[in-house]
Amino acid sequence: MKRAAGDTRGAILAAAATEFAARGFAGASVDDIAAGAGFNKAMIYYHFESKKELYLEIIRDVFRFMGARTGGIVTSDRNPGAKIEAFIDALDDMAESRPYIPPIMMREMAEGAIRLDAETLKLMAGVFNNLRLILEEGARKGVFRPANPVLTYFTLVSPVIFFRATAPVRAALGKSHVVDARLIDAPAFVANLKSAALTILSVGASPPASTRPARRRSRPTRSGDHA
Amino acid sequence: MKRAAGDTRGAILAAAATEFAARGFAGASVDDIAAGAGFNKAMIYYHFESKKELYLEIIRDVFRFMGARTGGIVTSDRNPGAKIEAFIDALDDMAESRPYIPPIMMREMAEGAIRLDAETLKLMAGVFNNLRLILEEGARKGVFRPANPVLTYFTLVSPVIFFRATAPVRAALGKSHVVDARLIDAPAFVANLKSAALTILSVGASPPASTRPARRRSRPTRSGDHA
DNA sequence: TTAGTTTAACTGACTGGTTAGTTAGCAATC
DNA sequence: GATTGCTAACTAACCAGTCAGTTAAACTAA
Numbered sequence: 218m219k220r221a222a223g224d225t226r227g228a229i230l231a232a233a234a235t236e237f238a239a240r241g242f243a244g245a246s247v248d249d250i251a252a253g254a255g256f257n258k259a260m261i262y263y264h265f266e267s268k269k270e271l272y273l274e275i276i277r278d279v280f281r282f283m284g285a286r287t288g289g290i291v292t293s294d295r296n297p298g299a300k301i302e303a304f305i306d307a308l309d310d311m312a313e314s315r316p317y318i319p320p321i322m323m324r325e326m327a328e329g330a331i332r333l334d335a336e337t338l339k340l341m342a343g344v345f346n347n348l349r350l351i352l353e354e355g356a357r358k359g360v361f362r363p364a365n366p367v368l369t370y371f372t373l374v375s376p377v378i379f380f381r382a383t384a385p386v387r388a389a390l391g392k393s394h395v396v397d398a399r400l401i402d403a404p405a406f407v408a409n410l411k412s413a414a415l416t417i418l419s420v421g422a423s424p425p426a427s428t429r430p431a432r433r434r435s436r437p438t439r440s441g442d443h444a
Numbered sequence: 445m446k447r448a449a450g451d452t453r454g455a456i457l458a459a460a461a462t463e464f465a466a467r468g469f470a471g472a473s474v475d476d477i478a479a480g481a482g483f484n485k486a487m488i489y490y491h492f493e494s495k496k497e498l499y500l501e502i503i504r505d506v507f508r509f510m511g512a513r514t515g516g517i518v519t520s521d522r523n524p525g526a527k528i529e530a531f532i533d534a535l536d537d538m539a540e541s542r543p544y545i546p547p548i549m550m551r552e553m554a555e556g557a558i559r560l561d562a563e564t565l566k567l568m569a570g571v572f573n574n575l576r577l578i579l580e581e582g583a584r585k586g587v588f589r590p591a592n593p594v595l596t597y598f599t600l601v602s603p604v605i606f607f608r609a610t611a612p613v614r615a616a617l618g619k620s621h622v623v624d625a626r627l628i629d630a631p632a633f634v635a636n637l638k639s640a641a642l643t644i645l646s647v648g649a650s651p652p653a654s655t656r657p658a659r660r661r662s663r664p665t666r667s668g669d670h671a
Numbered sequence: 672t673t674a675g676t677t678t679a680a681c682t683g684a685c686t687g688g689t690t691a692g693t694t695a696g697c698a699a700t701c
Numbered sequence: 702g703a704t705t706g707c708t709a710a711c712t713a714a715c716c717a718g719t720c721a722g723t724t725a726a727a728c729t730a731a
Contacts, residue, residue, distance in 0.1 A: 225706075241551065243471035247691060257708045262692065264706095320554035324468065327547035327554075329612035338616065367614065368628055368636060371606055379602035385556035387594065389565070401595055409595060413644050452680075474717060484682045489718065491680095677728075683721095690715075697708080 238317035297355030524582030
């Protein structure tokens, strides 16, 4: 009953993604992943070096994919605003086609990315740099005001990951409690995020008066750096 | 060498918060928590029912605190815009004074809130309801356009949690890689978030033309619900 | 004042169960 | 007959939770 090696590897990766998303790296057991893929645990160590390498392979895959797709957006002939929208679409498509990624990335961020190696970090940096190129083009053409790319990156990425990853929690809150948490579908959410992003980035927009002095009640700051 | 019971309980809670934040519920070991607090593991079971109850106590505490603080904002005599700013300040203060909470909550969300019991969910719902009251007041007074409270809640909460929880990752990206991830300090981030939130909520703001039709390339949707 | 009693805070050592990773070997295909 | 895909059974370490027992302080009775 031998299969092609690629099939087996793919089955293991798929089962692992599900387990890691549901239980986290520490919570997922290699035995359960193997059972989910329909194999013995030893099969995982036949195809992968370790639990951690299996985990990293899942993360590397998504950043390779996102790096290529956002790279295509950068070099396309859209205007900068449309590129930002395409970037958000790319994020949301990724979250939809790889629903295990939002929970996995949330946990990885929470742990301080301790497991990510240099190769994986470089793939992450590639996606970030593509957004930066879009922002710089927009500023150069005078359609975006200057924006800090790090702030903007997290402003776009975090809502998508959060929205997708918290779907079960929102459902639980809406079902079992007083909260009127009407379910919001993904297209409405994405439209909302695009609108918000362009509102904030566009040159015309000016922040409301009450926030301009950017004052805080606690200790003074070292290096103010507005987006 | 006996201490007051409150001290011991507090030391265990503090050590547990650190461990849960760094390693997650599954990854944290009760032995390590006990060692961190300077006690034997059995001491934890003397003061707490189980590992899970210890964990929930940490989460309940923060939502009790946030419920009271945001409740005070709701009943204060500020205008709705200032209440939104105060709500964001409350979130950020919480994240600063309880730095273990962002990673813990990120993971809990990622896991679908499976560990949260009815009592804890009710405390969470209280904070959400306080934001909803502010939004409704703003809409009633004609200063906010109608906003979906769930979308708004996640639009405010997710950046704060993400920003705080990802500080180590941003530092790693900036230090060891090509990314020009200049560190952004929390006050600049909070000011940016306030500005963005008020821009989006205010009646004057209209979304840019390119997003108005809210079209998507994939399957049609069931229940559009704009914020 | 003190000897005796109770109680709360605390620990070392254990149990039963689980886990990541290994190894020796089987079976199908080329 | 050699290589590839695959497994049963193992090991060594770890982990949540238990328990019998210790210490020191607080209370009580004479």
